[in-house]
Amino acid sequence: MSLRLAVATATLTGPTDTPSPVEPPRRQFQFPVLRDWAVPASAGAALVLWCVGLRPVTPGQLGSVGLVTALSPVLLASYPVLLAAVLIELTAPRPRQRLLAACTALGVLLVYGLQPASEQTARLSAAWLHVGFIRYIADHGQVLPAFDARFSWPGFFSLFALVSRAAGVPDVTPLLQWAPTVLAGLATLGIRALVSNVLDPGRTAWIATWLFVLTEWTEQDYFSPQATTYVLMLAALALTLRYLVAPRLAAVGPGVLRGRVVPSGTPGQRLAVQGAVLLLALALAPSHQLTPYVLGGLLLIMLLARRLWAGWLPWLVLLLALGWFSLGAKDFWQGQLQMVIGGFGDVSASFNQGVSGRFVGDAGRQLILLVRVGLAGAVGALALAGGWLLRCQRRLGWVLGLLAAAPFGLIALQSYGGEVFLRCYLFSLPFAVILAAVAVEALLRPSPDAWVLRPSPKLPPSPRRRALRLIPVLALLTGLGLGTVMARGGNDAYTSFGRADVAAVDYAYQHARTGQHIEAVTSDVPLSSARVGEVGQSTLETFCPGLVHVSQCVLDTHPDFLLVTPSQENDGRIYYDLPAGWTSALVTELTASGRYRVVFDQDGSQVLARVVPPTPNEPRKE
């Protein structure tokens, strides 16, 4: 009877987070004494390996598999070393929370700081475009109407326009390079706060936090509205789960409650938290197209599951988002409402654009796509296993499962420019990693009986057997981590830039007159980072499908300046199957035509300027 009571108590308080009553005190083993210094030493060794293994990388050095081929084995060894340290600490009877927090911060640096530390400048053309939007608002104090859909949700751009003006700088370019590390770190902090309010802040919660760090391959953490609003959404969810949800999402109890339960805490705290969530929703509404709806939807699921105490909260969050869409984003939907709602219910279109349509390009690119699908599949499989284990433990798993699955409902609403699966995965992760962590944590338990918290008749395992049990978990986590490193750097041959690329774009900005046009062949250029709305800036990709007869396309559009860079060369080879040296051939053809000449050339980055003005019967084709 007393054993049953002990098991029930362990289940209620979170089975993984309290030492087993039969576990011997820490000092009786030699292994824990070794662990006291071995764990921080291993984490330090991981940092040293990473720093020693770092090499400067430029786009010209990379092939279709991306960054991973340019990484040294010494650097790659840092990941299993750090993960081994974390797992050893997690299996201690009393894991040191500050040490685990420091290891997690180090993990964020190792995974998300890799590109900022090894590449010359910030990557992803969209990040540079955002700098241009911010600069426009900072200079004019308003958005540019009917220019870009993203200007209809300008909260993030307005925020950094305020920051840049208050800091007295012309633009926020210095923030770009390390933004992914900072934003991923803040998201990890949010995940830690969130999971600690679903599970107890012990072993399973740490594993969930680490699973997030090791499987967030979507690269939506660059300097962007979605990365910032993701942190705001996690803050709102963590606050809600701590102060406004009862019983806990993974608590023991009946699957369906008859009435809502008042959460612990004072009325003052609950009132303040509702105000805080409302403030976060107010900032989300004008800042991103999807995030406020996802937050409202997740809160609605908690309400329908009778876990959310504040019944009006999800409705108000959704109302604010719809209010901004109706009034603030009028520029966006006026005249193109069909585009907004046309994809409603068209799951196959979303699938084609989001999955099958992306499987183009050479073998290396397809391998990267398979790694991404594999990572998402692994998280999904682990989450399913975790849900099954929760069910066996008589804990509530279905609400968590529903919260993890719900973001995939976006597929039925919009293809979101082919990115909807990526966004669904990102929004699903906070709850999927909780379920997955339950499964991973079970692997650290001594026997299948312990997986479902049945009392095991066996004696506690020896330290050696405990250490052996870490090996499959270490292999799993290392595989996920290295897979994420590979997936995140998979497009770096064309999404990363060198200093020469930035210098080429700056040259074009300095020499272009108002109303002139700067063009790039593909979108892999740090373009639109300045003079937005003043100088035309575009790419040939949409006008020249497949980049067939590209020199003729340039002559037809006759831009005033043309940018040709190594990243574009790589994109053409990898994505469009063009022969190596196609950009050199293009430059030769254009200069031979007598209409263009090379005015800037640095490390393979070139600017061509038009020398012959177009005749009146040569209108620009767009």
Place this chain on the structure above:
Amino acid sequence: MTRRITAGALLVLSLLTGLSTALDLDTPLRLYLVVAFVLLAPGWAVAAHLRADRPALEWVTAVGLGVALATLLAQTMVSARSWHPVGAMIVLTVLTAAALLPHLLPGAASAAVHHLASGVRARRWGTDPDAKASP
């Protein structure tokens, strides 16, 4: 004690940000100072009143609220076409510094202020905080 040290550090950050903005100091560090201020100070000044029991929750709330407050301030100016970023940032630093001051009070005084505030709220809403049982 930790709370007072944090409040003190954030007060210094707020004052440095306000002064560097008002005096238009020409240093590349100013951008990072302003970003650190927006991320940490205004949100913590509000979030610390919640007395969150876990540091991760306290800090992610602080960052979220800080970004939200600054976003709303900036967006209001843009939507109203009344763009005064330098003045707005100085006002935000002054208000944040004022909101941080109560956290610097000695423990007993700070607790009294907090107790008074929650007592007023509890009476106004007429509910007993922890007495309600599950239906």
